[in-house]
Amino acid sequence: MRSPIKSRQERAAARGPADTVPIHLYGLRRGTVTVLTLISGAFAVFILAPVLWLVINATKTQANVYGTPGFWFARPFHLFQNLSALGRNVSGAGIYLQWLGNTLVYAGSAAVGATVLSAMAGYGFARFRFRGANGLFYLVMSTLLVPITSVALPLFLVYAKVGLVNSVWGMILPSMVSPVGIYLMRTYIDASVPRDLIDAARMDGASETRIFLRIVLPLTVPGLVTVLLLTVVAVWNNYFLPLIIFSRNGLYPLTVGLSSLSHAAETGSKAELVPVLIAGGLVTILPLILLFLFLEKYFRGGALQGSTTG
Amino acid sequence: MAAVLLSACAGTDSTSASPGASGSQAAGAGCAAGATALTFWGWSAGYDLAVKKFNQTHPDICVKLENAGAANDEYVKLSDALKANSGTPDVAQIEYxxxxxxxxxxxxxxxxxYGMSSVKKDIAPVAWSLVSQGSKQYAMPVDLGPLALYYNAKEFSANKLSVPATWSEFAATADKLHAADPKASITNFDPVxxxxxxxxxxxxxxxxxxxxGGDKLGINFTGTAQTAFASFWQNLIDKKEVTTAADFSPAQWSNLDSGANASRLSPAWGPVGMQSSIKKTIGDWRTAPIPQTEAGKNLSGxxxxxxxxxxxxxxxxxxxxEFVKWFGASADSWKILSGKVAGAFPGYLPLLNSTGFQSATLPISGTSKPNKVFAEAAQNMDTAQWPPIMTAALTQWTSTFAGVTKGTETLPEAFKTFQQQMVTYAKAQGFTVTEG
Structure with a gap:
């Protein structure tokens, strides 16, 4: 949420003369810029305040969470006790670290799988003509319209039949299929992999596999990273599917685990679980933030490329 | 989004999906070979410790505890598994x-x-009748939550209030407190x-x-007693003499600690959790029987x-x-369940009536002995005849009663609406409904 003026200067410094277009040439007046900056500033506060609250309250005891101002620290400093409780089964609901490990496995494998499948399917839809291509594509898209809550029971019955209840595959396999990913990859490949290039490669005798691996994939890295990130986030935050299919806390991902911890903390017939819950919430969002920072350049490059060449 | 595509995946992968397949393959580490494996769904704190103890003392049976979610989450899963006829546990924790x-x-x-009658004398009669239907017994009672008046003794004496014995005294006390200190309310009432x-x-x-039992169901939110109840609380809400914060919310805890609430109509398991959520008023809280509709009565909920x-x-x-019998009605089990970690309030009479239990103290209530009052309350409860439509009732309740908290409707109005909603629902489910 930097101000446009500042970021213009920054970009100018970073990329040279191409970006040094004065603001007024975009048709923006200084007043407009200020207003827009204020609005985005307000949004930044709106988004970041809860995160700040998490950081502060993860350092408190339960009585202090309720009894002291939410946006300032209080003694005693309890962060390390709260964090170390994440490694133990403090609530009877299971161990936080185990849920974190599960989430990493589910999100990691589902994201890699979804990226590979989306790239293949997207390439197929974008660059091959076959009977039923359009119908098939619309079928894939239409699955976006079915709310998962409405199919909860049939989903469970099917899972029970094929032995996917209480199985990690029950979580990973369906998460590897991403209609949004397929759509994105189709659009991206349409925009950034010229047909002529593929024809030229075929002419030179490259096999289809080689074309896909050596030409299509390298040209679509920003798109791939986008799908990867989107899937990681989707699986990381998925609550409903694991809630239905898992009845063992050793298999829970963070979402369901935190919810059971929250239930234990709420009815509170027991020790101080609320600050542990808050610390758990904080640790839950850190990996996603790190992932975004790490992959940001690919992600941003992807968005730009799609918009200029499409 | 997964459902449509699932069958495609599952068709080809059914072989690789078997390692995690459900069922009662509970025999895990720590169980003797040849022991009968039981799967147990439960969520309460400390149940794992009790299970461990059971497995140690009963080498022929091996119970494996799984947390399939708390309360409604578990009931939904259980009903799904029953419909699928696969993946049901042997034993499940269910609220009354x-x-x-x-x-x-x-x-x-x-x-x-299965010979449960031998422990009937050890279980609080109200708990036993909650799980029985005629000669049949459908569950083993574990813990209870009798209500008592948990009040801030310092605040009461500072405002020269005496402990109310009836609800009309309670309302008068609320008036007096609010007049003495406009920022203070007698208690919190969460309509939701x-x-x-x-x-x-x-x-x-x-x-x-x-x-x-059967298909006859009585629903009555609009009778004389129910309307009197609703008007009683609406009157206090209107006068701002009770707050309407959500139960267990930060607001409730800070109200109790700041003196904005001078008392809590608390279940027996309440003080332990409250103790870790407040700090200024630790030691000031005392326990008294809950106020009565008429002087001389002695009824709790x-x-x-x-x-x-x-x-x-x-x-x-x-x-x-054998396991559930041990769990609900043995000294071994209750030693753990009533301990520091689990903190459950016993329906098990040998413990409930013991001097050791009744004279226990908590820092939050100083040298007073809350369990004595709660134990007495546990003996003075009627059996609630829960209807077999509670899942729907609880879901509907949240939206119907939200307006009372917001002040857009009154409690008697919400009762009327809820009456209609429940009658309609129950009839659609095939019950013969009696109103009033």
Whole structure:
């Protein structure tokens, strides 16, 4: 949420003369810029305040969470006790670290799988003509319209039949299929992999596999990273599917685990679980933030490329 | 989004999907070879410790505890698994109010055939009758949540208030407190918390449901007692003499600690959790019997508490029955369940009536002995006749009663609306409904 003026200067410094277009040439007046900056500033506060609250309250005891101002620290400093409780089964609901490990496995494998499948399917839809291509594509898209809550029971019955209840595959396999990913990859490949290039490669005798691996994939890295990130986030935050299919806390991902911890903390017939819950919430969002920072350049490059060449 | 595509995946991958397949392959580490494996779904704190103890002392049976979610999450999973006829546990933790719902779908094993009568004398009569229907017994009672008045003694004496014995004295005390200190309210009443309100209604002699098995169901939110109850609390809400914060919310805790609430109509399991959520008023809290509709009465209500049930479809009903019997009615088990970690309030009479239990103290209430009052309350409760439609009732309740908290409707109005909603729902489910 930097101000446009500042970021213009920054970009100018970073990329040279191409970006040094004065603001007024975009048709923006200084007043407009200020207003827009204020609005985005307000949004930044709106988004970041809860995160700040998490950081502060993860350092408190339960009585202090309720009894002291939410946006300032209080003694005693309890962060390390709260964090170390994440490694133990403090609530009877299971161990936080185990849920974190599960989430990493589910999100990691589902994201890699979804990226590979989306790239293949997207390439197929974008660059091959076959009977039923359009119908098939619309079928894939239409699955976006079915709310998962409405199919909860049939989903469970099917899972029970094929032995996917209480199985990690029950979580990973369906998460590897991403209609949004397929759509994105189709659009991206349409925009950034010229047909002529593929024809030229075929002419030179490259096999289809080689074309896909050596030409299509390298040209679509920003798109791939986008799908990867989107899937990681989707699986990381998925609550409903694991809630239905898992009845063992050793298999829970963070979402369901935190919810059971929250239930234990709420009815509170027991020790101080609320600050542990808050610390758990904080640790839950850190990996996603790190992932975004790490992959940001690919992600941003992807968005730009799609918009200029499409 | 997964469902449509799932069949495609599952078709090709059914072989690789087997390692995690469900079922009662509970025998894990720490179990003797040849022991009967039981799967147990439960969520309460400390249950793992009790299970461990059981497995140590019963080498022939090996119980594996799985947390399949708390309360409604678990009930949904259980009902899904029952429909799929696969993946059901042998034993499941079920709250009292949900037992009839499972009973009517024929999902529970009748325990009376497994020699439960030997422990009947050890269980609080109200708990026993909550899980029985005629000669049949559908669950083993574990803990209870009798209500008492938990009040801030310092605040009471600072404002020269005496402890109210009846609800009319309670209202007068509320007036007096609010006049002395306009920022103070006598207590908190959360209209959205169905279980809280229903426990108070039960205590008020205004429990809205009547049910004794079968397809006949009585629903009455608009009778004389129910309307009196609703008007009583609406009057206090209107005068701002009670707050309407959500139960267990930060607002409730800070109200109790700041003096904005001078008392809490607390279940027996309440003080332990409250103790870790407040700090300034630790040591100031005392316990008194909950106010009565008439002087001389001595009635309490029950909020919370669980049972263990044996689920139909188990291949080991006898062993499962032995486990639930031990869990709810043995000194070994209660030593753990009433301990620091679990903190459950016993329905097990040998413990409930023991001097050691009744003279226990908590830092939050200084040298006073809250368990004495709560234990007495546990002996003075009527049996709530929970209807077999509680899942729907609890879901509907939240939206129907939200307006009372917001001040856009009154409690008597919400009762009227809820009456209609429940009658319509119950009729659609095939019940013969009596109103009033």
């Amino acid at each position: 109010f949900e037992v009839p719902s499972l009973e009517i779908t024929n999902s529970l094993v009748d325990l009376s055939q 918390s169905a279980q809280d309100v229903l426990a108070l209604m039960q205590q008020y002699g205004a429990f809205p449901f009547s049910y004794s 029950n909020w919370g508490g669980s049972t263990l049930t044996v689920v139909k479809g188990t291949g080991h009903a006898k062993e499962a029955a």
